[in-house]
Amino acid sequence: MRVVRTVSELRDALRRARREDSTIGFVPTMGALHAGHEALMEQARRECDVVVLSIFVNPTQFNDPTDLERYPRTEEADVAAAERAGVDLVFAPFAQEMYPRGATIEVRLAGPLVDTLEGAHRGSDHFHGVTTVVAKLFNIVQPDVAYFGQKDAQQVLVVTALVRELNFPVRIQAVQTVREPDGLAMSSRNVHVQGRDRERALALKAGLDSAQATYDGGERDADAVIAASVAAMASYEVDPEYLAIVDRVTLEPLRTVEPGALVVVAAPVGPVRLIDNATIH
């Protein structure tokens, strides 16, 4: 496995793979790899001839400078995890390589996909930052398939729209959320959830489970389902930033809960902000 820092090194390393018509799988990450990322790398390894992992804490998608500053950086461990997962090539550029002249270009989606939920709470610039860096990474790596975690459900939809609207020749593959044994969704930010907050963090999964249970109990009204979920979270002393039941493609709020509806939740827990989601079945 090789670790490269520059676009030209990466392109050189991939030149032969492209000539041989190999399938290139790409796992873009911000590092601080956990079992969720491992699932992405493993699926890429199973499905593709060449697997590229990128590690880049993208400054343009952080609305909160403190969040950017304390975002965990664990490159040595990440490289070891990539090696174990059978990654062929790690692209770990410095910010200067990605934005040598600052933020002079932006790829911007419009509409509820980027304006609602995470876009409303972090600002739509968050997703503009995501689509811009993903467009750059797609042009740098030129993958056939790119793997994203379903934990960031809205990001999966945003990246899918990016590919469709700009005609990238890339397939987006969402990979199921990996959870701790007690149900907490894996997240790089979990390292900052300590002590009593670790138990409070279970509120998100409890809210999602409650939505399914309320639905299973026969309730179909979205407001009623949401109210029950918020109450379930309150028992963990957590107040959601949002808890919504939305169309799984458009993210528009649903009045009536139905199979396939997406339940999304965000909440502050101690020093961080966590998100999670589930699909009603």
Add this chain to the structure above:
Amino acid sequence: MRVVRTVSELRDALRRARREDSTIGFVPTMGALHAGHEALMEQARRECDVVVLSIFVNPTQFNDPTDLERYPRTEEADVAAAERAGVDLVFAPFAQEMYPRGATIEVRLAGPLVDTLEGAHRGSDHFHGVTTVVAKLFNIVQPDVAYFGQKDAQQVLVVTALVRELNFPVRIQAVQTVREPDGLAMSSRNVHVQGRDRERALALKAGLDSAQATYDGGERDADAVIAASVAAMASYEVDPEYLAIVDRVTLEPLRTVEPGALVVVAAPVGPVRLIDNATIH
């Protein structure tokens, strides 16, 4: 030569070329092909294994609906010209194929490249429309080299910045402006320049020639050179929208004229707006 209307037909047609590691040359146009486009196609033919021409009057780069409406459409003649020039594949999509859901994504450069000159007079949305459609076309065609006419000097710089800032694996090749025997730069809009306006249209080239002559006479002050050029244009009864002497890379105005400086001019002539440029040598 084949003419295709959809992205999937185009991709199918190019699949073999890509497997064989052929060099793909791309000439994006809005149709109404003239000798300037022929020069682009011929250079692509000389330099590449496969030549793709696109014909698409991109609505998102027109600030003026009247200009869009009367933009000449001559597809039958264009296809014949492409065939004569040895083009392999013509991509002529309908707007519905390029924007099935409307303008839901935008690729936006920031700064003087898109805000000044054409950007100031047509609005910076003009260049946002250009960068968005070119990004889409690059992802659809995946060329190795893309050919653009130097007549649209600012567009060449904008597209070069697009490639650099989004890391497209494409080389931009500018091709020298082709002129009528009397010096008028070839343009699809020239068909609307009739009668006495045809003679007045020579004002642009006269202004550019005057700048070189004034420089050759020893003048180095940009304002003085510009004043002489505006006077030369006035003798054709044409008043420029702008006539500027700028850095050929950043488009920033120069105070002192030097070799390599770019002289750019735009002027209304009869029912249309014409542009032209030259480099001081």
